[in-house]
Each structure stands twice: as structure tokens, then as C-alpha cells.
Amino acid sequence: MSSKQPGATRAVPRCPVCGRPREERFRPFCSARCRDVDLARWLDGRYAIPVVESEPDGDDMLPEPDER
Numbered sequence: 001m002s003s004k005q006p007g008a009t010r011a012v013p014r015c016p017v018c019g020r021p022r023e024e025r026f027r028p029f030c031s032a033r034c035r036d037v038d039l040a041r042w043l044d045g046r047y048a049i050p051v052v053e054s055e056p057d058g059d060d061m062l063p064e065p066d067e068r
């Protein structure tokens with residue numbers, strides 16, 4: 001077996017706002033402007049946060065069973 005790492009493709013970290021290669025001093029963004037844009041989104045409350053939670057669709061109205 002060769003020492004090949006999975007996902008060894010070294011992609012340049014990109015600015016999550018505009019997708020440009022990010023700048024070290026503004027990381028993880030590319031500029032102060034993008035940093036402000038991202039912050040504004042958060043404060044605005046309309047930032048799409050990917051909720052990764054194993055949630056069964058349908059019966060989330062049911063109360064939790066008593067597991068004390």
C-alpha cells in the first residue's frame with residue numbers, strides 16, 4: 001500500500017462569502033468587507049445554518065419518553 005491520503009487534494013481555503021482565495025489576515029475571509037458581510041448575516045438572523053441533526057421527520061411534536 002502506498003501512503004496515499006484520502007482527499008489529498010490541497011485546495012486553497014476560500015472565503016465563505018464570495019468564494020475567493022482567502023487572506024491570512026482576514027481569515028477565514030478574503031477581506032474585511034466579506035467579514036462584515038458575514039457578520040451582518042449572522043446578526044440579521046437569516047444565515048442558513050446547516051443543522052445536522054438526526055431528526056425523524058414527522059413526530060417531533062411528541063414529548064420525550066421518561067428516561068430518568
Ligand SMILES: [Zn+2]
Pocket residue numbers: 015016017018019020029030031034
Ligand atoms: Zn470574500
